[in-house]
Amino acid sequence: MFCFCxxxxxxxxxxxxxxxxxxxVLVKLxxxxxxxxxxxxxxxxxxxxxxxxxxxxxxxxxxEAALQLKEKFGGEVVAISAxxxxxxxxxxxxxxxxxxxxxxxxxxxxxxxxxxLGTARALAAACRRExxxxxxxxxxxxxxxxxxxxxxxxxxxDLPHVSVVSNLEPSSESAFVxxxxxxxxxxxxxxxxxxxxxxxxxxxxPRYASLKGIMTAKKKPLDTVDLAALGLDAQAVAxxxxxxxxxxxxxxxxxxxxxQGESAAxxxxxxxxxxxxxxxxx
Amino acid sequence: xHEETTAGRREGVRGESFTLEDLPxxxxxxxxxxxxxxxxxxxxxxxxxxxxxxxxDEVRELLRVCSARGIAVTPQGLRSSTTGASVPARGxxxxxxxxxxxxxxxxxxxxxxxxxxxxxxxxxxxxxxxxLFYPVDPTSEAECTLGGTVxxxxxxxxxxxxGPTRGYVRALRVVLADGxxxxxxxxxxxxxxxxxAGLQNPVDIxxxxxxxxxxxxxxxxxxxxxxxxxxxxxxxxxxxxxxVGFVQAADASRRVSTAxxxxxxxxxxxxxxxxxxxxxxxxxxxGLRIPAAAGAAVFFEEEVSTEESLSAMERWYAAIExxxxxxxDTVVAQSxxxxxxxxRLRHALPAGMNERGARAVSNGGRKVSxxxxxxxxxxxxxxxxxxxxxxxxxxxxxxxxxxxxxxHPHFNLLAEDAAGLTKAREAARRMAERALDLGGTMAAEHxxxxxxxxxxxxxxxxxxxxxxxxxxxxxxxQGILSPGNIFGEDEI
Numbered sequence: 001m002f003c004f005c006x007x008x009x010x011x012x013x014x015x016x017x018x019x020x021x022x023x024x025v026l027v028k029l030x031x032x033x034x035x036x037x038x039x040x041x042x043x044x045x046x047x048x049x050x051x052x053x054x055x056x057x058x059x060x061x062x063x064e065a066a067l068q069l070k071e072k073f074g075g076e077v078v079a080i081s082a083x084x085x086x087x088x089x090x091x092x093x094x095x096x097x098x099x100x101x102x103x104x105x106x107x108x109x110x111x112x113x114x115x116x117l118g119t120a121r122a123l124a125a126a127c128r129r130e131x132x133x134x135x136x137x138x139x140x141x142x143x144x145x146x147x148x149x150x151x152x153x154x155x156x157x158d159l160p161h162v163s164v165v166s167n168l169e170p171s172s173e174s175a176f177v178x179x180x181x182x183x184x185x186x187x188x189x190x191x192x193x194x195x196x197x198x199x200x201x202x203x204x205x206p207r208y209a210s211l212k213g214i215m216t217a218k219k220k221p222l223d224t225v226d227l228a229a230l231g232l233d234a235q236a237v238a239x240x241x242x243x244x245x246x247x248x249x250x251x252x253x254x255x256x257x258x259x260q261g262e263s264a265a266x267x268x269x270x271x272x273x274x275x276x277x278x279x280x281x282x
Numbered sequence: 283x284h285e286e287t288t289a290g291r292r293e294g295v296r297g298e299s300f301t302l303e304d305l306p307x308x309x310x311x312x313x314x315x316x317x318x319x320x321x322x323x324x325x326x327x328x329x330x331x332x333x334x335x336x337x338x339d340e341v342r343e344l345l346r347v348c349s350a351r352g353i354a355v356t357p358q359g360l361r362s363s364t365t366g367a368s369v370p371a372r373g374x375x376x377x378x379x380x381x382x383x384x385x386x387x388x389x390x391x392x393x394x395x396x397x398x399x400x401x402x403x404x405x406x407x408x409x410x411x412x413x414l415f416y417p418v419d420p421t422s423e424a425e426c427t428l429g430g431t432v433x434x435x436x437x438x439x440x441x442x443x444x445g446p447t448r449g450y451v452r453a454l455r456v457v458l459a460d461g462x463x464x465x466x467x468x469x470x471x472x473x474x475x476x477x478x479a480g481l482q483n484p485v486d487i488x489x490x491x492x493x494x495x496x497x498x499x500x501x502x503x504x505x506x507x508x509x510x511x512x513x514x515x516x517x518x519x520x521x522x523x524x525x526v527g528f529v530q531a532a533d534a535s536r537r538v539s540t541a542x543x544x545x546x547x548x549x550x551x552x553x554x555x556x557x558x559x560x561x562x563x564x565x566x567x568x569g570l571r572i573p574a575a576a577g578a579a580v581f582f583e584e585e586v587s588t589e590e591s592l593s594a595m596e597r598w599y600a601a602i603e604x605x606x607x608x609x610x611d612t613v614v615a616q617s618x619x620x621x622x623x624x625x626r627l628r629h630a631l632p633a634g635m636n637e638r639g640a641r642a643v644s645n646g647g648r649k650v651s652x653x654x655x656x657x658x659x660x661x662x663x664x665x666x667x668x669x670x671x672x673x674x675x676x677x678x679x680x681x682x683x684x685x686x687x688x689x690h691p692h693f694n695l696l697a698e699d700a701a702g703l704t705k706a707r708e709a710a711r712r713m714a715e716r717a718l719d720l721g722g723t724m725a726a727e728h729x730x731x732x733x734x735x736x737x738x739x740x741x742x743x744x745x746x747x748x749x750x751x752x753x754x755x756x757x758x759x760q761g762i763l764s765p766g767n768i769f770g771e772d773e774i
Contacts, residue, residue, distance in 0.1 A: 007500070032617065032618065033619075034618060034619060052617065052618055054617055054619075065567075093616050094616075097614075097616075155696075171772055191550065204733075205568045205569040206569045207569045207570075207571060207613075208569055208570055208613040208614060208615060208616075208620060209613070209614045209616055210513060210610065210611065210612055210614065211517075211598060211599050211609070211612035211613075211614055212599065212609065212610045212612070213603070214592070214595055214614055214616075215592070215595060215596055215599060218592060238376055262312075264311060264313065264314075
C-alpha cells in the first residue's frame, strides 16, 4: 500500500502531507423512490407534502466509496449539495452522520429553476474552493435521471471524468483504475487525479448511520453559501433548458383476465390458447 | 364422525346421505384442496372440500348445512399458524380469503371495519393511507390475515408498547356453528363489576378462540394516530446475557419515565438476536455492519419527533454503554427504507429457519420453535436454562430471537431427521414446562392449536378447562368448528 501525498500551504509555506486524499462528494436531495409523487399546483414541480426526501441512491454509493477510501488511505471527505434548505438535514443524516467530515450547501433562489448546467456551475464553483483530488457523485439523480451534472462539473473544472463506475482502486499516488460496465463486458480505465467519477449501483453497500455518527454529526461544520459567495450571479445559472410542465403517466387500466371454465383442465386449455394466440408468449 | 360409504357418498351424523358437492360453493378438486392442507406447523391433512365464501350470507348458509349434517369446518386465513390451528383435523375448510375488503374507516372516531380475509400488512397500509395507525405487527404480517390475527390474538414486536390484537377489537360479527349470526361488541364503559372478570367481556372469548367458536365475518377495530416519527436501531453486545441485561435496563427506564414523565428510554419494541441469529443474518446484512465481536444484538424502536430524536439517541447511547454494549457500532435506520430493511432482516430469521426446516422434512426433520414467555425479571434464568436444555437434550443447530422486552424469545431448533425431531420436541416441551414453573406461559402469541393441548391442561386447573369446554359446547354442541384446536378431539 502507498500513501497519498498532497501539497498544503500553511503560514505561507508549502508542506507535503502524507495520507491526505481530499474527496468531494456531490449529493442531491430527491424524493424517496417509495414516495407517491403528486404534481404541485404550478404544474412543473413536485408537491413536497408527505414526501420523504433523501439523498439520491447513486449518490449514496459515492458517499460510501469516499468513506471507504478515507478509511483506507486517510484524508478528508466533503459533501456538497445544491438544493433547498431541507438538503441541510439530508447532508447531516446521509453524509455527516456516516463519517463525512464536513458539508457545504449551496442555497440560492436562482438555483430553484435552473437546469443541469446551472447546477453544475454552482457545484463546480463550490468544488473549486475545495481543490479536491477526487470528485465522486452518482451516475444520475433518481428524480430527473439526466445523468448530466457529473460530466458537466468535470468539463467546467477541466478534469478527466469516467461515468457509471462500478469499482475504483488507486493505482498510484496520482491515478485510479476504475471499472465500468458496458454492454456485454467490462472496461478498465486508468484515470489521473484529480478526476470526476460517477458511481453505479453495485459499487459497494452503503452503510447505515451509527448512533455515535448521528450524535457527532451535529457538531460537524455545515456551511451554507449562496452564489455570490462562490463568485457567481443569477445570470450564471440562468437555465438554457426550461422545464415547461410535469405530467404523471396515464393510469393504466387493470388488464388482467380471469379465465373461467368448467374444470381445471378446461381452464388450462384456455390459458394455453391465450398464451399462444393472444399474448403470443409461446 | 362421518365415514365414506359408497364412492363419493358420505353419511352425516343423522344418517342421511349426501355428497360434498352438495355443499354450497364446495370445491373438491384434490389439487385445489391440497393447497389448503398445511400450515407452518408441519401438520397437514387435505380437507374433504374447500369453500371460499364471498359474503357473510354464504358463510351462514354453509354452516347451516354443515351443522345439519355434522360436517366439521375449520376456518382458514393464510395458514401461517405454527400450531396446526388452520389444518383441518377432519371435514372441510372454509377459507376467508375472498372476504378481504376494508368496509369503512372513520377518521374522526378512528375506527375501521374490515373483513377477515384481508392480508394484515395490506390492511395496515390501507389504514395508513387514511392517515391512521394500527400498531399490531406480527412478524408474518405479509403472510397472515386480519381474521387470523383475531383468531389467535396475534402480537408482534410492538406489542411491547401497544399490547396484542385484543386491545383494539371493538366488535366482531361471528357466524356460529348453527349458521346464526351474532354481533359481539366490547362493553367499553370504564367500570364493570358484572360477574366473573374473565367473562365480563364476551368479545374477549372469541378473540384468540382459534376458530373453535365461530367464523368471524367482520372485525371492528380501534385505530391510533400516526406517531410523530420513529427511529429504529440495532445495538450489539458481546453475548446474550449482556443483551438481555440491556433489555431489562431499557424496560426499567421506560417504566420510570412513563410513571414520572421524566426523560428516559421509551422503546416501542425490544427484540433480541442471539449469536446464532446474527450468524444467520450476517450474509444477508448488506450495508448493515455486524461487528465481528458481536455475540448478540437488540433491535429497538422509539417513536419520537425529528426535533427530539437527537436527545433520545443520546440517552440510548448512554444506556448501551452502561450495559457494556458495543455502543459505537450501534446502527440506526433513519429512512423508511432502512427501517423496512431492518424489519426484513428480523423477518428473515424465522423465514430462514423455516426454509432450513423444510429441507429437512424428507429426512423426517423440521424446525421446532417455542412460544413460551416469562416475566422479564425471570428472562435471564429462563434463557440460561433453555440453552442448557437445548444443548443437553437436542444438541443440534438452534437460534433464539424475538420479543425479549415481553420476556418472549423464540427458540428455534433445527431437527435434521426424525431422531432429531423427537429430541427437539422433548426439549421444547421441557422449556415450556420451565416457563410455566417460572410464572409464564407456553403459548404467548401462537395459540394452542393442535400441538399444545396437553400443556394447556398443565397450565390451567381441570375445572377451568371444563368451564372453557362448557362455553365451547354451548356455542358448538356438535363440536364441528375447528375440531382438535385448544382441546383434544375426544374432549368435546
